[in-house]
Amino acid sequence: MSKVSGFQPAAICNIVLLGHTGAGKTTLAEAILHKCGAIPRVGTVTAGTTTSDFEPEARAHQHSTNSTLLFGTIAGRQINVIDTPGSPELIGHALSALPAVETAVIVVNANSGVELGTRRLFHAAGEAGLARMIVVNRIDEKPAGLPALVDQLKDVFGAALHCINLPCKGGSDVVDCFDHEAGDADFGSVADVHKEMLESTIEVDDNDLERYLSGETIDVAKLREDFVEAMNRGHVVPILFTCATKEVGVDDLLHILTQEAPTPATARPRRLRRGTELVEVPCDTAKPLIGHIFKVATDPYLGKLAMVRILQGKLDGTSSFVVGNSKKPLKAGHILKLQGKSHFELGSAAYAGDLVTIAKLDDLRLDTILHDPAAPDDLTPDRPKYPTPTYTIAVVSKNKTDEVKMSSGLTRLVEEDPTLRGGQDSVTHELVLSGIGELHIRITLEKLKNRFNLEVTSRPPTIAYRETITGRAEGHYRLKKQTGGAGQFGEVYLRVEPLPRGTGFEFVDEVRGGAVPSNYIPACNNGCEDAMVAGVIAGFPVHDVRVTLYDGKSHAVDSKDIAFRTASKYATREAMRNARPVLLEPIVNLEISVPEAHTGDITSDLKNRRGQVIGVDVENAQTVVRATAPLSELGRYASQLRAMTGGYGSFVMELSHYDVVPHLVQQKIAAERNPAPDVEE
Numbered sequence: 001m002s003k004v005s006g007f008q009p010a011a012i013c014n015i016v017l018l019g020h021t022g023a024g025k026t027t028l029a030e031a032i033l034h035k036c037g038a039i040p041r042v043g044t045v046t047a048g049t050t051t052s053d054f055e056p057e058a059r060a061h062q063h064s065t066n067s068t069l070l071f072g073t074i075a076g077r078q079i080n081v082i083d084t085p086g087s088p089e090l091i092g093h094a095l096s097a098l099p100a101v102e103t104a105v106i107v108v109n110a111n112s113g114v115e116l117g118t119r120r121l122f123h124a125a126g127e128a129g130l131a132r133m134i135v136v137n138r139i140d141e142k143p144a145g146l147p148a149l150v151d152q153l154k155d156v157f158g159a160a161l162h163c164i165n166l167p168c169k170g171g172s173d174v175v176d177c178f179d180h181e182a183g184d185a186d187f188g189s190v191a192d193v194h195k196e197m198l199e200s201t202i203e204v205d206d207n208d209l210e211r212y213l214s215g216e217t218i219d220v221a222k223l224r225e226d227f228v229e230a231m232n233r234g235h236v237v238p239i240l241f242t243c244a245t246k247e248v249g250v251d252d253l254l255h256i257l258t259q260e261a262p263t264p265a266t267a268r269p270r271r272l273r274r275g276t277e278l279v280e281v282p283c284d285t286a287k288p289l290i291g292h293i294f295k296v297a298t299d300p301y302l303g304k305l306a307m308v309r310i311l312q313g314k315l316d317g318t319s320s321f322v323v324g325n326s327k328k329p330l331k332a333g334h335i336l337k338l339q340g341k342s343h344f345e346l347g348s349a350a351y352a353g354d355l356v357t358i359a360k361l362d363d364l365r366l367d368t369i370l371h372d373p374a375a376p377d378d379l380t381p382d383r384p385k386y387p388t389p390t391y392t393i394a395v396v397s398k399n400k401t402d403e404v405k406m407s408s409g410l411t412r413l414v415e416e417d418p419t420l421r422g423g424q425d426s427v428t429h430e431l432v433l434s435g436i437g438e439l440h441i442r443i444t445l446e447k448l449k450n451r452f453n454l455e456v457t458s459r460p461p462t463i464a465y466r467e468t469i470t471g472r473a474e475g476h477y478r479l480k481k482q483t484g485g486a487g488q489f490g491e492v493y494l495r496v497e498p499l500p501r502g503t504g505f506e507f508v509d510e511v512r513g514g515a516v517p518s519n520y521i522p523a524c525n526n527g528c529e530d531a532m533v534a535g536v537i538a539g540f541p542v543h544d545v546r547v548t549l550y551d552g553k554s555h556a557v558d559s560k561d562i563a564f565r566t567a568s569k570y571a572t573r574e575a576m577r578n579a580r581p582v583l584l585e586p587i588v589n590l591e592i593s594v595p596e597a598h599t600g601d602i603t604s605d606l607k608n609r610r611g612q613v614i615g616v617d618v619e620n621a622q623t624v625v626r627a628t629a630p631l632s633e634l635g636r637y638a639s640q641l642r643a644m645t646g647g648y649g650s651f652v653m654e655l656s657h658y659d660v661v662p663h664l665v666q667q668k669i670a671a672e673r674n675p676a677p678d679v680e681e
């Protein structure tokens, strides 16, 4: 295996490619690698031959379904690129990459402009403290629309946006307006764009601004320094033009990335959390090692991979480190640089600012901190705000014998995806999987098949209904069995009554004069509890019931624990049937965020779902509707909300409480569940 060497912070450039599906991120990454000489020829997304889209799911869908690490070297600099999927449902992979880089390159499709997710990613990158730039790609397709597109971008993202180059020669080339003060462009004036960029840049340095205003020329080195500061502060967000398929503008992009964009040494220091405080971690190679694990994945040959942004210090195969506040010392053995599915080994240490990969260490988990034992152990990552998984399905493996394999496969996938949850539901005992939407879940199931050879069927999850009673009632049962030799005898009289919601089960012994001998009372208690396991309406667990045992009868020879247990169970069930039993359903709190124009549609749709609106807040043309609704009415809400709002709606939910199911709905559920009638065991 060929070895590569580690770069110093000032010679590294880390970027993440963000933007909607189809903007051309993966193709642009391919062009960057080609220009850096890292790959001999460029692959295409449609043929499934790009370095980045190497996973079977990405090839099948012809778009990225995971984030990937790539790197190239040019002009003495190492460029680390993280390509991300553009689908809003797969945004978790894009968000987790933000803490790893200095610069977010937001790629916009020249044909479609600002698309779903573009704004969100632009702002998320800003909140993560990244420098940002916008690449307008696919300029070959509709060159006449570009001036209007620039206006739209400035309108949406604000006054910090300035072109740093312009298309020329009919879109077959670009002219750099940072280094050039004059030239021919397809639209706009190179001189004007240069001046606009220059003037916004030097605004970050009062001294330079004063010198400029008094007619002095600012030399390029100083201008570059100011430019880095302007990008770091979000005061300048450059716009660049490219045609990735023809590699137009890619030299220019690389020039800006290597000469003008922040490096780990000049970027704003990355931040970690200490409790509620944010702590800056300067990119200093001389300090003890601190690294953030921003991605975990599995390689068919190398096993588990943990991808690390080295924040401070340096890392080599022999460095001993720990994770979080664990005391267990770990060693990497080898430090790898990934290039899509391939990898290279580092022949030297990796330094602060670099993105490297460690194989085969199970203790390394997403969004954890690894560090030298001498570095503080109370630092945690400032985790990106991941969307909450609210789209849930129940899965069953097609092959019964696969069940163990399936839960370990799911655990792996959940570990690798911050927006995926999975596991056995403690109430329904189903294996459930929650994600952001249908596409996200579909891709997850494809991964189960492709990686673990697991085929599953999926269906809506069973709602964890509960049962309770709303009245008092009496129950009696006499168990008498005489089969040849020893018989069974137990007779109980009891009463049931409702308890306040959330109290659980209570057993009270009011038996007088040994009508039920005291040694059988625990068995009676157990029998009453047995009756709580499955209620009388539809077999769901029973909550918040008090059972008071007050009388009974025993037999000197035939009475035994099991007889009293069984009798108590059936007496309790009989009593519950007469105590106005009801079904309870989980009610969730919802916070639904939609563009203001959709508020009416959303609230009337909620009414059809038996929901109740609690409040509506409007902020920046965005409405947040707060409501409660039964969980059972929200099975496909994640996808339906997106459909109702053209993709711009999102929501979070959490369990609020349990409430009585309306009678008609209860009858339907009871008929579907069809619980078995009581028969003596």
Ligand SMILES: Nc1nc2c(ncn2[C@@H]2O[C@H](COP(=O)(O)OP(=O)(O)O)[C@@H](O)[C@H]2O)c(=O)[nH]1
Residues within 6 Å of the ligand: 019, 020, 021, 022, 023, 024, 025, 026, 027, 028, 044, 045, 046, 062, 063, 064, 086, 107, 137, 138, 139, 140, 141, 242, 243, 244, 245, 246
């Ligand atoms: N005409 C043209 N097509 C492009 C360009 N860049 C990418 N494409 C095509 O656009 C489609 C989506 O590209 P891809 O790289 O997968 O976009 P991503 O989803 O942002 O990664 C592919 O079919 C590419 O070949 C470009 O500059 N010009």
Ligand SMILES: [Mg+2]
Residues within 6 Å of the ligand: 025, 026, 027, 063, 064, 083, 084, 085, 086
């Ligand atoms: Mg892609």
